[in-house]
Amino acid sequence: MSTNQSLYLLQEMATFVKVVETGSFSETARQLGTTPSAISRAISRLEKALATRLLQRTTRKLRLSESGEQVYLHCQEMLNAAQAVMQSSGQFDAEPQGTVRISVPKAVGHFLLHPYMPEFLQRYPKINIEMLLEDRYVDLIDDDIDLAIRITNQPPLGLMGRKLIEIDHLICATPEYLQQHGTPQHPRDLKQHQCIYLGEQPSDSKWKFQRGQQTVSIAVQGRYAANHTGIRLDAALQHLGIASLPYFVARQALDRGALQQVLAEWQFKTYYSGAAWLLYSATRHVPPKLSVLIQFLAEKLAQEPTLYRKNPALSDE
Incomplete structure (x- = not known):
């Protein structure tokens, strides 16, 4: 031709x-x-x-x-x-500008990203952020999304990505609940407790734990299940039982002593653990508005402590 x-x-x-x-x-x-x-x-x-x-x-x-x-x-x-040609003029702007649409799982957006957004918006006054908090799968092209954060160990082909942080989970309860009902010493002891779990599918009530080479799976029960981490956090703080939570959600309550980690010597395994990946469409030229946001989030989330950093003994097994 x-x-x-x-x-x-x-x-x-x-x-x-x-x-x-x-x-x-x-x-x-x-x-x-x-x-x-x-x-x-x-x-x-x-x-x-x-x-x-x-x-x-x-x-x-x-x-x-x-x-x-x-x-x-x-x-x-x-x-x-x-x-890239159409966007090239933006490469030479004194300041990055434009609107960035970012799709984020609800808990990650609420507890991890949102606290940093005021600083980003102040640093880049010509960039607008549209944060869509949703747990469903989104197609970047069909849904007109610039950036998406997904919890996965295998980023999808055809997208560019950057690993941000490991998402670890744990179980915890208030000291008051544990004082009244006792503190489990082994995963099987959870059968005697009210457990607050995700509840989206039957497997969510089957909690799995690992310690060294030993793996234990326990079918827990409880009167309250919720598919929102904020609600499970509040339910635990209201002494309703032992809750499963991402560490970044429970961290502040743990630090101030309002919650206490249960079975800390065991690693709590869940289908919803993995790495948080920042994904965007494959292109040779990333617009400045995306580039600065990607770099900003990578730097900020790199400072986030993980469960394993807080409990080094777990990572040694």
């Missing part, structure tokens, strides 16, 4: 990327302000120029062909380069 022909097909290439992202001719047409037939013709022109079928069309959905996958990657690189 000649250079001139490639230039004439730039719009078709961009349309092809949008069709792949939306998975629909009609949705692409809606977003681009045109008709599905116009989108179909654009894809046909590109396929004719490349002499290959890019999309496999069915009555329900579109699927990339083998050659279409390769073409899509190259077209996506072209769009990323074009976006």
